[in-house]
Amino acid sequence: QKEVEQNSGPLSVPEGAIASLNCTYSDRGSQSFFWYRQYSGKSPELIMSIYSNGDKEDGRFTAQLNKASQYVSLLIRDSQPSDSATYLCAVNIPLYGNNRLAFGKGNQVVVIP
Amino acid sequence: GAVVSQHPSWVICKSGTSVKIECRSLDFQATTMFWYRQFPKQSLMLMATSNEGSKATYEQGVEKDKFLINHASLTLSTLTVTSAHPEDSSFYICSAREGGSGGAEQYFGPGTRLTVT
Numbered sequence: 065q066k067e068v069e070q071n072s073g074p075l076s077v078p079e080g081a082i083a084s085l086n087c088t089y090s091d092r093g094s095q096s097f098f099w100y101r102q103y104s105g106k107s108p109e110l111i112m113s114i115y116s117n118g119d120k121e122d123g124r125f126t127a128q129l130n131k132a133s134q135y136v137s138l139l140i141r142d143s144q145p146s147d148s149a150t151y152l153c154a155v156n157i158p159l160y161g162n163n164r165l166a167f168g169k170g171n172q173v174v175v176i177p
Numbered sequence: 178g179a180v181v182s183q184h185p186s187w188v189i190c191k192s193g194t195s196v197k198i199e200c201r202s203l204d205f206q207a208t209t210m211f212w213y214r215q216f217p218k219q220s221l222m223l224m225a226t227s228n229e230g231s232k233a234t235y236e237q238g239v240e241k242d243k244f245l246i247n248h249a250s251l252t253l254s255t256l257t258v259t260s261a262h263p264e265d266s267s268f269y270i271c272s273a274r275e276g277g278s279g280g281a282e283q284y285f286g287p288g289t290r291l292t293v294t
Binding site: 095096098100106107108109110113152154156164165167168169170 | 179211220221223226268270281282283284285286287288
């Protein structure tokens with residue numbers, strides 16, 4: 065079982081709509097969860113972190129965490145063309161120390177004007 | 178805050194030569210730095226984890242004698258690709274984690290694109 069899984073294929077959403085991304089993880093000991101945005105040819109940029117069950121909102125982004133079900137999601141409201149990027153889910157792996165993060169393969173989001 | 182720089186941003190070198198990439202945390206002290214490699218349209222691959230003042234921990238399959246990592250200070254880590262070959266051409270990205278009571282957030286540098294001819 066992969067440490068972090070992001071299974072959906074590319075997501076196309078019309079401008080102004082909500083983009084919804086999901087991620088599951090395997091280590092029940094994980095306590096820290098992150099979403100990174102990566103534009104093509106660029107390095108990842110941290111956009112959200114969440115540590116407790118429930119929702120966390122930051123601007124147009126909402127992260128949702130459910131530790132019992134071992135999933136974390138990201139909602140992008142009022143999607144803009146500038147949101148077109150690959151979104152990486154990252155989870156800390158306590159087993160390895162150093163708070164090493166395991167990354168999912170990413171979900172590509174395309175916002176259509 | 179939490180700015181990480183990398184130098185150079187891109188480099189072209191000939192096969193057999195060595196290339197050094199620098200990673201600096203500009204506004205915080207990074208007790209741990211990570212080096213990743215990313216091939217086109219693929220996910221990040223962790224190469225190694227380095228802690229200031231100690232030897233790096235390499236991931237399985239990463240040759241430590243080929244990818245030399247030095248984390249000499251709390252703000253600087255270097256990756257040297259020795260005897261580079263065309264298959265080493267990739268996007269190398271470092272990240273840094275703040276020490277002390279900081280969380281597990283990793284802040285990424287802008288990356289270095291290496292092309293070996």
